[in-house]
Amino acid sequence: MIKNKAVIGGLIGGGFFLLLLIFVTAGPIKFRSQKAAVEVENKAPSNPATVPAMNVRTLPSLGPAQAPITIEEFSDFQCPFCRKGAATMKKVMANYPQDVRWVFRHFPLSKTPGRGSFLTHEASVCADEQGKFWEFRDGILALPYGSQKADLERIAKSIGLNLSQFQDCLDSGKYDSFLLEEQREGLRRGMTGAPAFFVNHKYALAGAYPYEYFDQLIQTILKSKRKSNGLIPNAEAAVSDVTVPEKHSGRPSQGPPDAPVTLVEFNDFHCPYCRQTGPVIDRLMEKYEGKIQRVWRHFPLPMHREAFRTHEASECASEQNKFWDFYHALYAMPGNPRSDQTLLNIAGTIGLDQNQFQVCLESDKYSKRIREDLQEGSRLGVEGTPTLFVNGEMIAGAVSYEELDQIVQSELEAKKPGNYQ
Numbered sequence: 181m182i183k184n185k186a187v188i189g190g191l192i193g194g195g196f197f198l199l200l201l202i203f204v205t206a207g208p209i210k211f212r213s214q215k216a217a218v219e220v221e222n223k224a225p226s227n228p229a230t231v232p233a234m235n236v237r238t239l240p241s242l243g244p245a246q247a248p249i250t251i252e253e254f255s256d257f258q259c260p261f262c263r264k265g266a267a268t269m270k271k272v273m274a275n276y277p278q279d280v281r282w283v284f285r286h287f288p289l290s291k292t293p294g295r296g297s298f299l300t301h302e303a304s305v306c307a308d309e310q311g312k313f314w315e316f317r318d319g320i321l322a323l324p325y326g327s328q329k330a331d332l333e334r335i336a337k338s339i340g341l342n343l344s345q346f347q348d349c350l351d352s353g354k355y356d357s358f359l360l361e362e363q364r365e366g367l368r369r370g371m372t373g374a375p376a377f378f379v380n381h382k383y384a385l386a387g388a389y390p391y392e393y394f395d396q397l398i399q400t401i402l403k404s405k406r407k408s409n410g411l412i413p414n415a416e417a418a419v420s421d422v423t424v425p426e427k428h429s430g431r432p433s434q435g436p437p438d439a440p441v442t443l444v445e446f447n448d449f450h451c452p453y454c455r456q457t458g459p460v461i462d463r464l465m466e467k468y469e470g471k472i473q474r475v476w477r478h479f480p481l482p483m484h485r486e487a488f489r490t491h492e493a494s495e496c497a498s499e500q501n502k503f504w505d506f507y508h509a510l511y512a513m514p515g516n517p518r519s520d521q522t523l524l525n526i527a528g529t530i531g532l533d534q535n536q537f538q539v540c541l542e543s544d545k546y547s548k549r550i551r552e553d554l555q556e557g558s559r560l561g562v563e564g565t566p567t568l569f570v571n572g573e574m575i576a577g578a579v580s581y582e583e584l585d586q587i588v589q590s591e592l593e594a595k596k597p598g599n600y601q
Contacts, residue, residue, distance in 0.1 A: 240313040242273055243281035248405050249380060249398055251280060254287040254366045256374040257304065257320045258297040258327070264388035265375040266321055271391045276398055284313070286362040287374045293356040301359050303332040306349035307341060315339040385483065393482060404561055430549070432494075432503040434465055435473040441571055441591045444475045446557045448565040449491060450484035450516045453578040457566045458511055460581045464588060471592060476503070478553040479565050486518050489541075491550050493523040496540035497532060505530040 253269060255262040273282055286305075290296030300320060307316030319335035320327065329350070336346040349355075366376065369384070377385040379397060445461065447454040465474055478494075480487035490510070497506035509526050510517070517523050520541060527537040540546075557567070561574065568575040568584075571591050575584070 240284040240308055240317075241281055242314065244278060245281065247279055247281040249276070249280045249401055250283060251394075252283045252285050252378040254285040254362075254369075254371060254374060254376045254378075256287055256289045256297050257300040257317070259289060259374045261388040262375040263321055265377070266317075268389070268391045268394060272394050272398070275395070279402060280398065284317070285366065286359050287366045287371065287376070288359060288363065289374060291360075291363065293353055293359070298359065299329065299350075300327060300332065302353070302355055303336070303346075303350055305355040305358065306346050307336060307339070309349060310341050310345065312339050312341060316341075389482075400558055400563065404563065431553075432476040432498050432507075433473060434504065436470060437473055439471055439473040441468070441472045441588055442475065442569075443472055443588075444477060444569040446477045446479040446553070446562050446565060446567045448479050448481045448484060448487050449494065449510055450487040451481065451565045454566045455511050456578045457568070458507075460579065460584055463581055464584060467585070468588060468592070472588065476507075477557065478550040479557050479562060479567070480550065480554075481565060484516075486516065488547075488550065489520070490517055490523065492544070492546050493517075493527075493537075493541055495546035495549060496537050497527065497530070499540055500532050500536065502530055502532060506532075 251269070251272070253265065255265065269282055272280055286301045288297040288301045290298040292298055293302065304313055304316050304320065307313055316335055316339060319339060320332075323331055323335070332350070333343065333347065337343050366374075369376070369378065371386070373386070375388060377389075377394075379385070380401065385393070443461065443464075445457070447457075461474060465472060478491045480491045494503055494506050494510075497503050506526060509530050513526075517526065520538075523541065524534055524538060527534050560569070562576075564576065566578060568579065570584075570587050573587065573591075575587070
């Protein structure tokens with residue numbers, strides 16, 4: 181029987197973030213925001229394990245309470261990129277009305293009660309007090325940026341609110357502490373800009389991602405849930421396919437193809453937790469020389485905007501038989517490469533023909549291979565990086581040397597003559 185062992189590297193009760201075409205790395209939340217949305221890199225919370233499940237009954241939400249997917253949207257009503265995110269979420273709800281619960285979280289970028297976007301959020305809570313948050317929200321999004329108190333009152337009147345009650349609520353400031361706590365919650369999760377989305381307390385998206393990203397994420401989660409509930413036939417056979425050597429033809433590898441242990445790693449070069457796992461596997465390859473075949477599979481996460489390019493560059497290095505040299509040089513860098521020139525410099529340091537490397541990188545000829553790995557990972561249930569398969573046993577998230585060593589030893593013991601699995 182194929183086992184599925186989740187070795188957890190970080191978030192809530194053991195999960196790891198983002199997934200095929202919308203993945204987030206295992207471990208603490210670390211945002212690399214979309215350039216169009218937020219220019220800064222947000223810092224991770226000091227203790228990501230403390231990210232709580234929210235009480236959705238006290239927050240505006242759409243969709244069934246028992247939906248398999250909950251998306252928390254932290255947003256600012258006067259942020260232009262939040263408006264793009266809002267349009268995307270409306271499409272998500274239109275296409276997945278029974279599968280998704282959408283919970284709105286307040287993150288006004290103005291920190292002063294009664295002013296700027298903070299005032300707009302106060303008004304929305306006052307509308308929610310009368311059961312019309314979403315109608316009020318739609319009215320706000322139809323306004324130009326920088327709406328004034330008179331604009332908010334006009335919206336309240338147009339959607340049928342008790343205007344006197346609304347005005348008294350807005351003047352009272354009674355929801356200021358609630359909104360300030362919402363801001364603090366966003367900051368605890370590593371936010372310094374908006375919008376940001378948290379999916380099932382595991383997956384974090386910073387920025388105004390297009391609908392296609394959410395669609396892929398939702399489909400993958402739903403598929404994973406169906407598999408775990410036994411609704412996908414032959415799920416174990418699908419997982420075991422990863423150990424078939426023919427599946428890895430042309431992929432970078434170390435160790436003999438007929439080794440008793442096959443270790444397949446789905447990694448993202450820009451994932452900090454993959455950097456932690458790399459040296460662990462390197463040590464095992466030395467300890468069990470000749471007994472492990474290590475196979476690399478590409479899994480660049482879309483939240484890491486430059487990662488796909490780095491994976492293409494690694495294939496160009498592999499073309500000159502120096503994938504692992506490129507791999508080690510890359511992980512020896514203090515940060516991630518952000519330009520072709522940096523990748524070209526790495527190629528020079530490991531002795532590649534730089535002209536050939538540059539022509540290869542500009543050709544885009546390995547993008548198909550990387551996308552094939554992404555598709556294969558999704559089929560096998562990979563939901564983030566790093567994800568390892570040791571003779572078909574899935575290990576999700578950053579893993580210690582001791583844990584992985586024990587798994588390898590168990591597999592080698594099972595392969596001894598007279599032992600049967």
